Amino acid sequence: MNDSSPESVASVLKVFGILEALAESKDIAISELSQKVMMPKSTAYRFLQTMKSLGYVNQENDSDKYSLNLKLLDLGNRVLDHxxxxxxxxxxxxxxxxxxxxxxxxxxxxxxxxxxxxxxxxxxxxxxxxxxxxxxxxxxxxxxxxxxxxxxxxxxxxxxxxxxxxxxxxxxxxxxxxxxxxxxxxxxxxxxxxxxxxxxxxxxxxxxxxxxxxxxxxxxxxxxxxxxxxxxxxxxxxxxxxxxxxxxxxxxxxxxxx
CATH class of the missing domain: 3.30.450.40 (GAF domain)
Structure with a gap:
């Protein structure tokens, strides 16, 4: 990450980093994901929970494994429709x-x-x-x-x-x-x-x-x-x-x- 980026921009970059890591796997444990995106587990967890609450991420039976759901597909389809x-x-x-x-x-x-x-x-x-x-x-x-x-x-x-x-x-x-x-x-x-x-x-x-x-x-x-x-x-x-x-x-x- 670029430490000189404003906080809001850095947060957006982190979110997209997490999304791209999730897109590469059917599901992924938070420890593996945090290594891929190079951020502390606690930070990754906060972002994942927010994305889960917004409906973009699934958590497997309250385990530490996460995956993308179809809401992102719906967004992509809307882009195509427009x-x-x-x-x-x-x-x-x-x-x-x-x-x-x-x-x-x-x-x-x-x-x-x-x-x-x-x-x-x-x-x-x-x-x-x-x-x-x-x-x-x-x-x-x-x-x-x-x-x-x-x-x-x-x-x-x-x-x-x-x-x-x-x-x-x-x-x-x-x-x-x-x-x-x-x-x-x-x-x-x-x-x-x-x-x-x-x-x-x-x-x-x-x-x-x-x-x-x-x-x-x-x-x-x-x-x-x-x-x-x-x-x-x-x-x-x-x-x-x-x-x-x-x-x-x-x-x-x-x-x-x-």
């Missing part, structure tokens, strides 16, 4: 746009529609994309929608699909519940959603999930391109790989630990 998801996603979306030269979307589901919550447009190519932040889009003619439905439980999925009014946008648009359910199963198998000229001729979109710290899908990330720039399986796989890396980074930054 992270600016859109700011984090926007940065990774811009990196992906710059790498692929394609338009990137972020969307969430609301009922049987998707809502665009962010868009980073390609600066190099002109696509006839009418999407705007805040706009809704049909869930069945979208790679984003397919991702946001595919991993729902069967009851929730069927309840949403039975209310869909299937409208044909192109000759490739899915037009029945049965075909859509089959498509969602395929999405689960391959791990990404695809709109292959289903909403607009000449346009191909790929989408992948974004996970929160609990492992739940909270949004979908997509990449939109022209059929002329993505004309082979190799082209598709390259773009999907880049998309997956960006989505994985966003998920990691908001607390998902695979």
């Amino acid at each position: 992270q600016n998801f859109l700011a984090i996603a926007d940065l990774e979306m811009r990196k992906l746009r710059d790498k692929t030269k394609e338009t990137i979307h972020l969307a969430v589901r609301e009922g049987d529609q998707i809502i665009y919550i962010n868009k980073v447009a390609s600066e190099h190519y002109s696509l006839c994309l009418t999407s705007k932040i805040g706009n809704q889009a049909n869930i069945y003619a979208s790679g984003l929608g397919k991702i946001l439905l595919a991993w729902l439980d069967d009851d929730s999925k069927n309840e949403i699909i039975k209310h869909i009014d299937f409208v044909r946008f192109t000759p490739k648009t899915i037009m029945s519940e049965e075909a859509f359910l089959a498509e969602l199963e395929e999405v689960k198998q391959c791990g990404y959603g695809k709109d292959d000229e289903e909403s607009e001729l000449g346009l191909r979109c790929f989408a992948v999930p974004i996970y929160n710290r609990l492992g739940n899908i909270i949004a979908a990330l997509s990449l939109s391109t022209s059929i002329f720039r993505c004309s082979t399986i190799e082209d598709e796989q390259k773009l999907v790989d880049d998309l997956n890396k960006a989505a994985a980074k966003i998920s990691e930054l908001i607390g998902f630990n695979k």
Whole structure:
């Protein structure tokens, strides 16, 4: 410890030293802990009892062994919850746009529609994309929608699909519940959603999930391109790989630990 530190700062340093020592062990005796943090047992005991009274430390059956409890985890989770998801996603979306030269979307589901919550447009190519932040889009003619439905439980999925009014946008648009359910199963198998000229001729979109710290899908990330720039399986796989890396980074930054 720095003896020249003000008393309050020294106390904070001691508390964090104790927390870090506790984090390294499932439980630890006070004698071992005091040696690790280089403070007298009596001082360590006072801090531990205060931390115990605040609910951050457990004492094993009134023995001399102490451990951290889940209150600290709750604090950490609250920090993660307050992270600016859109700011984090926007940065990774811009990196992906710059790498692929394609338009990137972020969307969430609301009922049987998707809502665009962010868009980073390609600066190099002109696509006839009418999407705007805040706009809704049909869930069945979208790679984003397919991702946001595919991993729902069967009851929730069927309840949403039975209310869909299937409208044909192109000759490739899915037009029945049965075909859509089959498509969602395929999405689960391959791990990404695809709109292959289903909403607009000449346009191909790929989408992948974004996970929160609990492992739940909270949004979908997509990449939109022209059929002329993505004309082979190799082209598709390259773009999907880049998309997956960006989505994985966003998920990691908001607390998902695979």
